[in-house]
Amino acid sequence: MIWCPLLAYDIIAGEMNRPTVFKDEAKLFPDHVPANLVHRDPQLKSLSRVFRVMIESPGSVAQKATLVGDVGVGKTAVAKRFGSTLESLARDRGISLRYIHVNCYKDRTLFLVIKKVAQQVMPSIPDRGFSAQELFQTLWKILEDENMYLLLALDEIDFLISVAGEKDAPLYFLSRVADEYLNRPQRLSLILITRNLDFLSGLDKSVQSTLLHNVIKFERYGADQLHDIIKLRGQDAIREGALSDEVLSMISDISAPRGDARYALELLWRAGKYADAESNTRVLPEHVRKAQLDVSQFPMHIIMDLPLHERLFLLSVAKVLKKSRSAYVTMGEVESTYRVLCENRGIEPRKHTQFWEYLQNLKNLGIMYAKLSGAGYRGKTTLIGLLNISIEAVEEALSKDGK
Ligand SMILES: Nc1ncnc2c1ncn2[C@@H]1O[C@H](COP(=O)(O)OP(=O)(O)OP(=O)(O)O)[C@@H](O)[C@H]1O
Numbered sequence: 001m002i003w004c005p006l007l008a009y010d011i012i013a014g015e016m017n018r019p020t021v022f023k024d025e026a027k028l029f030p031d032h033v034p035a036n037l038v039h040r041d042p043q044l045k046s047l048s049r050v051f052r053v054m055i056e057s058p059g060s061v062a063q064k065a066t067l068v069g070d071v072g073v074g075k076t077a078v079a080k081r082f083g084s085t086l087e088s089l090a091r092d093r094g095i096s097l098r099y100i101h102v103n104c105y106k107d108r109t110l111f112l113v114i115k116k117v118a119q120q121v122m123p124s125i126p127d128r129g130f131s132a133q134e135l136f137q138t139l140w141k142i143l144e145d146e147n148m149y150l151l152l153a154l155d156e157i158d159f160l161i162s163v164a165g166e167k168d169a170p171l172y173f174l175s176r177v178a179d180e181y182l183n184r185p186q187r188l189s190l191i192l193i194t195r196n197l198d199f200l201s202g203l204d205k206s207v208q209s210t211l212l213h214n215v216i217k218f219e220r221y222g223a224d225q226l227h228d229i230i231k232l233r234g235q236d237a238i239r240e241g242a243l244s245d246e247v248l249s250m251i252s253d254i255s256a257p258r259g260d261a262r263y264a265l266e267l268l269w270r271a272g273k274y275a276d277a278e279s280n281t282r283v284l285p286e287h288v289r290k291a292q293l294d295v296s297q298f299p300m301h302i303i304m305d306l307p308l309h310e311r312l313f314l315l316s317v318a319k320v321l322k323k324s325r326s327a328y329v330t331m332g333e334v335e336s337t338y339r340v341l342c343e344n345r346g347i348e349p350r351k352h353t354q355f356w357e358y359l360q361n362l363k364n365l366g367i368m369y370a371k372l373s374g375a376g377y378r379g380k381t382t383l384i385g386l387l388n389i390s391i392e393a394v395e396e397a398l399s400k401d402g403k
């Protein structure tokens with residue numbers, strides 16, 4: 001028999017024409033902000049009460065609210081939905097109000113945050129050669145000239161850090177900036193978003209009390225709530241008849257101990273992918289089981305996107321843990337391995353003091369934990385362990401890391 005290879009075109013076209021359970025899978029993606037955020041009415045109402053003054057009497061006061069809750073409980077989605085709704089309500093009243101959402105995991109300093117805001121308000125603002133404060137003044141002038149108001153959401157606020165040379169800590173600056181423009185309209189209101197209130201501990205007392213004034217809590221979702229969430233999102237994303245109530249219940253039961261909607265949505269999406277791979281027109285419980293095995297892995301792209309020295313710090317922890325075969329390692333052990341890794345790559349190691357910051361960031365990501373040593377150690381030392389991720393996975397992702 002003559003072997004006749006299929007043309008790439010036929011392979012691709014064949015795949016594209018296979019039946020699928022999805023009608024619009026993007027509706028399940030984590031950054032999609034649905035119009036309907038079920039079980040978050042209390043939070044949406046609280047936000048409305050805090051910020052209604054921005055459209056009722058613009059400029060009269062700079063409002064602040066802090067959103068707190070665990071992973072995947074809807075903080076980001078609620079803030080974004082609220083922001084875009086407030087923008088359109090303001091537009092209806094002829095008020096120029098912009099909602100800007102900045103993720104501090106990506107933009108970690110005051111300068112980078114202000115730059116992000118400036119770029120959105122006025123793409124032509126030059127940002128080189130300016131200090132954060134100077135750039136802010138330019139921005140403020142534009143806001144005044146255009147009679148514009150800003151609601152700025154700072155997401156994952158724990159990652160915002162102070163850098164040498166900046167006069168004020170970022171949150172001090174942003175929450176007190178209006179003091180400089182007393183008797184002029186207040187143009188900047190803030191929403192801060194965090195998993196816990198630890199970030200407040202190092203801050204000035206007056207800033208702390210301002211930020212604690214309007215704390216809006218997000219509880220973890222229960223099984224029934226998760227069921228409603230994935231049912232609604234599933235209706236937009238998955239073809240009618242492909243999703244049974246049994247599968248929805250299974251996914252919400254599996255996700256309930258975490259209370260995390262992102263996890264539940266990812267399970268649903270992956271289960272749909274398994275159904276497609278088998279050309280099945282329905283999502284079955286076995287697809288959910290397979291999906292669960294995949295989703296339990298920590299998303300590795302997050303690790304690969306970390307700054308270089310944080311990656312090397314994480315890799316050092318993994319290497320020392322592997323060698324010691326224990327659950328914890330000491331900061332001292334990690335530091336010496338880190339130095340060797342830097343030397344091998346011909347890069348200058350960072351100072352000891354930086355490690356606390358790396359540790360904090362990796363703790364915030366939920367992949368590292370730390371505790372003080374007890375019996376069996378000389379003196380008090382910090383012990384570090386890995387969570388939600390294996391040594392092997394870290395090594396695989398980062399070992400070739402020479403960037
Ligand atoms: N009530 C809800 N209805 C529909 N979708 C929701 C709801 N709550 C959360 N989601 C969805 O779940 C996912 C996770 O929500 P979100 O990103 O807002 O979580 P988060 O609290 O910001 O978590 P993290 O602390 O990890 O950033 C998103 O896709 C979001 O759209």
Ligand SMILES: [Mg+2]
Nearest residue numbers: 075076077155
């Ligand atoms: Mg979020």
